[in-house]
Amino acid sequence: MTATTASGLAAWRAYNTVHTQLAAHLSRELTRATGLSEADYQILDALLDAPGGRMRALELRYVLQWEKSRLSHQVGRMAKRGLLTRESCVEDARGWDLVLTPEGRTAAARARQVREESVSRIVLDTLGPGRLAHLAETAALLAARLERAADEDPACRAARDELFPPSRG
């Protein structure tokens, strides 16, 4: 192993540690302010931008990149709490529309506000536009690399295609 590799791995470890801490912090702030879990937030946030607060479960799976059983379980729990409802889907009788309830919409709006405030305060203000842009570039490079990995490896491609239907790009 080269010296570059060793220090690269050290940088990677340091990065990972901080990311974990940051995610835990943001999650705590959200839960404390709204009582919602990270999973709740992701679903509500996606539905909040959908017209009428309505989205096909399928589409939501693609947006969140979740396994279908995960989404199904989570949606079931949230429906039980009155945050959203399942309505049978017009275009495809196999599918379902997920629809925000009024309480769900309120919770979603509040959660988004809380999360954006947290991210602004902790991340954006700390890094500033320059570092943020750089971070986004770094993310784009990694995304491209992952895409290539998926192309090369049948197992990875399968995992990806389960979440991103090839037909839709």
Added chain:
Amino acid sequence: MTATTASGLAAWRAYNTVHTQLAAHLSRELTRATGLSEADYQILDALLDAPGGRMRALELRYVLQWEKSRLSHQVGRMAKRGLLTRESCVEDARGWDLVLTPEGRTAAARARQVREESVSRIVLDTLGPGRLAHLAETAALLAARLERAADEDPACRAARDELFPPSRG
């Protein structure tokens, strides 16, 4: 909200998506090659560097920043699989030493090798030393910011002190 905030939040979202994909990819590669979960790997990797493959459960909690019940459950499962053993601790009869079994050590070494290869191939080679150094700096800034947040907020401080004993820095 300023334009800077909006684009900053967009950068943050993009970053988050990629991080999630990357973590999933690395985890899949590890599991495919070794049959170990990410949690298994973290524990084995820490023990691998400990003298004699032995570490106080308490110390491991600090290294991994895990809740004590999480560690306890995970260690119980791994002991059942023969990867490590619990031995009562000499210095403090309340505590336990966690000790790698020979099979555990083999698995740990293999897992480390697999993970380092994955990270090199996917992350290090893609980003290069410059971007990596920049990423480490960014992580350091965020770590400092989180530290400050913990100082200011009693609840966060409590969460941190549960994982980092104040007495040990």
Added chain:
DNA sequence: TCCACATGGATGACATGTCAACCTTCCTCG
């Protein structure tokens, strides 16, 4: 010494995530 309290860890109940099997509906092709 003795007692209150802190600490290391285990445990059980529950929330969440994954995997495999299943059901229904859709699509394709003979």
Added chain:
DNA sequence: CGAGGAAGGTTGACATGTCATCCATGTGGA
């Protein structure tokens, strides 16, 4: 049209993570 397979979701079993509680040991005074 009809049969076979693909696709959208659900379900149940199990792995994992969290929370509250409990137990045993350590510690610091009165």
